[in-house]
Amino acid sequence: MGNNYLAESSRYKTMKYNRCGKSGLLLPAISLGLWHNFGFADNFNNSREIIRSAFDQGITHFDLANNYGPPAGSAEEVFGSILKKDFTAYRDEMIITSKAGYDMWDGPYGEWGSRKYLVASLNQSLKRMGIEYVDIFYSHRFDPNTPLEETMMALDHIVRSGKALYAGISNYSPEQTTRALSILNKLGTPCLVHQSRYSMIDRTVENGLLDVLNDNGVGFVAFSPLAQGVLTDRYLNGIPADSRASKAHFLKPEYLTPGLIANISKLNDLALLRGQTLAQMATAWLLRDHRVTSVIVGVSSVKQLNDNIETLNNTTFSKEEEEKITSIIYGM
Numbered sequence: 446m447g448n449n450y451l452a453e454s455s456r457y458k459t460m461k462y463n464r465c466g467k468s469g470l471l472l473p474a475i476s477l478g479l480w481h482n483f484g485f486a487d488n489f490n491n492s493r494e495i496i497r498s499a500f501d502q503g504i505t506h507f508d509l510a511n512n513y514g515p516p517a518g519s520a521e522e523v524f525g526s527i528l529k530k531d532f533t534a535y536r537d538e539m540i541i542t543s544k545a546g547y548d549m550w551d552g553p554y555g556e557w558g559s560r561k562y563l564v565a566s567l568n569q570s571l572k573r574m575g576i577e578y579v580d581i582f583y584s585h586r587f588d589p590n591t592p593l594e595e596t597m598m599a600l601d602h603i604v605r606s607g608k609a610l611y612a613g614i615s616n617y618s619p620e621q622t623t624r625a626l627s628i629l630n631k632l633g634t635p636c637l638v639h640q641s642r643y644s645m646i647d648r649t650v651e652n653g654l655l656d657v658l659n660d661n662g663v664g665f666v667a668f669s670p671l672a673q674g675v676l677t678d679r680y681l682n683g684i685p686a687d688s689r690a691s692k693a694h695f696l697k698p699e700y701l702t703p704g705l706i707a708n709i710s711k712l713n714d715l716a717l718l719r720g721q722t723l724a725q726m727a728t729a730w731l732l733r734d735h736r737v738t739s740v741i742v743g744v745s746s747v748k749q750l751n752d753n754i755e756t757l758n759n760t761t762f763s764k765e766e767e768e769k770i771t772s773i774i775y776g777m
């Protein structure tokens with residue numbers, strides 16, 4: 446990998462861009478998340494190659510949070526260092542996000558949803574990434590003990606201060622979302638986007654959240670679309686030593702029961718019949734819904750990244766395929 450990076454001139458030719466709700470902002474159908482594989486513990490050159498390759502293929506949207514690593518904060522530092530080396534000329538072509546909500550530092554001001562925490566955390570994130578503003582700043586989770594008005598006023602303040610261009614919320618229930626949208630609208634900083642877990646095997650957001658967002662012209666981005674790697678061919682023949690299930694405690698090996706893997710194998714067969722990998726079918730299944738603005742994938746290699754981007758060649762499903770997927774999933 447050379448030190449002088451020049452982005453591919455063809456980078457906007459094949460990626461699809463979707464409007465984020467009723468805003469002016471377009472997001473790529475596939476975005477890149479830096480929760481795993483971009484910390485100090487990971488191989489820097491591999492992380493750098495993934496970011497370059499993503500950008501070369503039209504992925505403009507990079508999703509971070511204060512606590513990504515490990516250690517917490519290191520993904521933002523690694524990303525900042527890649528930005529400085531390769532992307533100073535391209536900042537205006539990038540959508541960079543961060544979030545605050547989960548445990549980040551000691552004491553009463555290092556987590557949840559107070560104005561104190563959100564503002565201080567964003568200042569730290571900007572410093573770690575070496576940038577003046579993020580494009581989207583999220584409240585990472587609803588705080589039951591802070592008035593929602595305070596959390597939303599902090600987002601409004603952050604946008605007005607120029608440290609973020611847009612405000613977002615993540616992991617809020619439909620009811621919490623309805624209240625948050627109403628407060629933000631009154632403040633004059635409409636919510637751009639909601640980010641939640643959504644995959645073929647976790648359909649919680651179909652509980653009304655997608656409708657609330659659609660009715661209010663707010664975008665939706667899906668995280669963990671591959672259920673952290675479960676909805677791929679990664680675990681069909683055991684647990685590879687370099688996989689998330691063997692490295693990180695967020696995906697426990699005991700979750701990967703023989704029964705689950707047997708059903709994943711059936712999904713894999715269906716994907717192959719469609720001429721796709723299972724990772725592609727799982728991503729396509731999300732993108733077939735017009736309410737899904739973007740799907741944020743995590744990858745540990747350029748090979749996985751390329752596999753996922755190829756999803757865009759086929760995002761439609763026949764009625765029979767839809768029914769087959771549902772019957773396999775509900776058999777899990």
Ligand SMILES: NC(=O)c1ccc[n+]([C@@H]2O[C@H](COP(=O)([O-])OP(=O)(O)OC[C@H]3O[C@@H](n4cnc5c(N)ncnc54)[C@H](OP(=O)(O)O)[C@@H]3O)[C@@H](O)[C@H]2O)c1
Pocket residue numbers: 477478479480481482508509585615616640641667668669670671672673674675677678679687688689690724725741742743744745746748749750752753
């Ligand atoms: N807002 C929130 O609360 C929240 C929470 C979680 C995540 N997120 C965001 O969403 C992003 C994505 O989440 P995630 O990492 O859980 O997503 P994911 O896409 O469901 O899982 C990513 C993992 O799947 C495996 N994988 C990816 N592509 C593959 C392919 N083509 N073939 C085989 N295996 C493949 C890799 O596992 P190996 O590492 O084992 O190779 C990769 O690390 C995060 O980075 C973060 O930005 C947000």
